[in-house]
Amino acid sequence: MRGLTQLILLPLAACLSLWLILGFWPLGIVSRIALSMLVSIISLTMGYFQWRGYNRDEIAQVKIADAILPPEGFQGAVVLVCGDSMPLFSVSIPFRETRQGWYLPVALPEDLPLLAKHLAAERPALIAQVSVLLAILPEQHQEKDDLTQRLHVWHRAIVQCKSWLAGVPPVWVSTWLSPPSASATETERWFTITPDFKDVQVQEAGAGVISLVEWSQRSDARNSQEKLSAVFWMESLLPWLETHVGNILTQRQGDVPALIPCVWGACFTLVTGSPDNLWQGHIGGITTLTPHVHEVKECLALPEVLLPYLPRRHGVSRLMQVWQLAGLLCGVFLLFALLASFVNNQRLVQSVGDHLALYNRLSGTPPSPKTVAQQQLRADASLLDEWIRSGAPMRMSVGLYQGMRLIAPLEAAINSWSPPPPPPQVLTQIVQGPKTILLDSLSLFDVSKSELKTGSTKVLINALVGIKAKPGWLIVVAGHTDITGDEKSNQLLSYRRAESVRNWMRETGDILESCFAVQGYGATRPIATNDTPEGRAANRRVEISLVPQADACQATATPHSSND
Incomplete structure (x- = not known):
């Protein structure tokens, strides 16, 4: 029966080991999985050999199976x-x-x-x-x-x-x-x-x-x-x-x-x-x-x-032997669980202590770093408060939980400082203009060309409807390309395309040249990634927007253009 007792106690030892690894020890996910697999393999191997040994013992004891043994008591x-x-x-x-x-x-x-x-x-x-x-x-x-x-x-x-x-x-x-x-x-x-x-x-x-x-x-x-x-x-x-x-x-x-x-x-x-x-x-x-x-x-x-x-x-007795071995296994499990709980609590105390030390070192000038540190303290306090309501996790408990004594220092540190109020805002009347109009370059120009295509008139007329020249507003026409080609060629191509759009709008809409500003940015201001064909197509564009400017669009003003 000793072999049978070992076969019974082996699954108990394997379960307690897996519980210790997965529920208590402070290990990473990969380490937990590796140790769990190792324990499972060792347990299965030992169980197989014990089962074979148990069968061999039964065969070896055939010679004395007929011997009359004294009663258990x-x-x-x-x-x-x-x-x-x-x-x-x-x-x-x-x-x-x-x-x-x-x-x-x-x-x-x-x-x-x-x-x-x-x-x-x-x-x-x-x-x-x-x-x-x-x-x-x-x-x-x-x-x-x-x-x-x-x-x-x-x-x-x-x-x-x-x-x-x-x-x-x-x-x-x-x-x-x-x-x-x-x-x-x-x-x-x-x-x-x-x-x-x-x-x-x-x-x-x-x-x-x-x-x-x-x-x-x-x-x-x-x-x-x-x-x-x-x-x-x-x-x-x-x-x-x-x-x-x-x-x-x-x-x-x-x-x-x-x-x-x-x-x-x-x-x-x-x-x-x-x-x-x-x-x-x-x-x-x-x-x-x-x-x-x-x-x-x-x-x-x-x-x-x-x-x-x-x-x-x-x-x-045999039953007492089984209980003694089971008690020994449970005692070893409890000992290692207490050790793991102690290590986890020490890590918690060390982590919160480091956050408090960093928070106390910061003077609050500028306030941003101390605000971030205060947010970390609030997160720690929120976690501890949740553990009070729902109970500390098993890996932290086993009678060694130390989170209660960390709540008071956290609350005292959080309440000891508050970020300065934001500066008062000066109320100014901002005249909001229309949104920026984006024009697809491929619908206006051929590849690597700056002359407008024949079929681009409809697109430009639709854009011109939302743009109305008036004093105090500057019509900014900006050209953009993707990263295809070298930087100088892209900048020059984007500027010439913006000029072509400006010239068409000036001639068609009878708008003064002082109402326009032309800019070529090349590939320096993408609005999408250049790693995909769709992103590069979105970056090839011409933007038309209205920008308030005091001396813009005046009849006596000199023509205004710029090249960025």
Whole structure:
């Protein structure tokens, strides 16, 4: 379920990232689009690989899918039994349940990480209750090298579980050994051994836990021989465990760290043994005794007496894990949103502060620059006022909005200065004349010519109707061209065309020459763009307008013309 949880949380992380980029961070449009696309691509890629990994995990867990796991709310210890685990379980029942523990067998070292992963995915609340029991049966091993190699493999497999069980799980070692004499088979007794092998305690029924020395010194004539045999058996077992097991687990193997068992236990009960096993060789090397080999069909006793020595901590349920991860994502989002809001508010304060500083530096003489600065302050104040009415934007809020404290300085600065009133206007009587008459040059002249065309008379007569010569008014005839050609030719052509129009009007309308002024501007005064044919056609024109002039159009006046 861990892969499924990641598949669920990934869209949440992608949505929060896009919300942060588009709604909070002070970025340009191009940067926002680029980052949004990057986040989308990364999210889709990660989702694809997680989906494939989730499917692979389901396939890999087929081997342990039939294993019966403890319920989600199980309060006891969850024990993964490794090593010589088969004598502790029956063929028909794949697990053993007691009041204090739930025992699951692990047949092969490569199955241990898979089972740990399966437990972490299906029962995450029980991860803290998982421990690894390394079962050792000395009477079932015949070769020391084979036992050493098996322990090395189990050592590495236990360490591999740390990525699924929140670290290396607690490890405890239990040994089952046939008692030294048949008389002792009636009593199943456990011996507890501390990691340093210096404190051996006996689990005595009715007396609790007592030290091995105290137990052996108790006066009990009926069991004195059994106690002496048990003490001898225990004193012989300690060096064997230290040589064959302790030195292997407590030493580092390359990149595999050492394992320190939290408790050691030994149980004297009948155990199925192999001929010429390691325990027989060990006892034979110490004494002339040869332990008997037994054939037992019942399951061995579980090391329940060792469970109180295991470290315990509270686990986290699967739902709680999902909520914790979602809360972590939301917390990271809120942290970055607060940071972005702080940056946006600092930019607002800096911008308004710059506008106020510029406004205060200006003296108001001339008033135009300060008027422009005042208009900027009014725009800032209007924006802040709108945010008061409708609420500050999300990128500025999140509890860090600082626009309220900027309103008072803005209003004080705006009200501290007003532009001077405009100068009083002198009322003068202006005689308005007719509008300027525009004549298209192509309707009057051929291309690059200044002589009037034959068909231009109608156009000129229509223009002459609106022009009436009278004293005090000057008839100004101005010629214009487009930018085609050089500047001097255009100016001369425009002047000669204006002259042709003036001559026709003077002769046809019997108007004095003093009533006219002729001007040629060439291409210096366009009324449209010269980049298009339509604009150039509009610029090729002759303008006729009336301009008031005191001595104009007098009978005794001398002819008046000008060339600009």
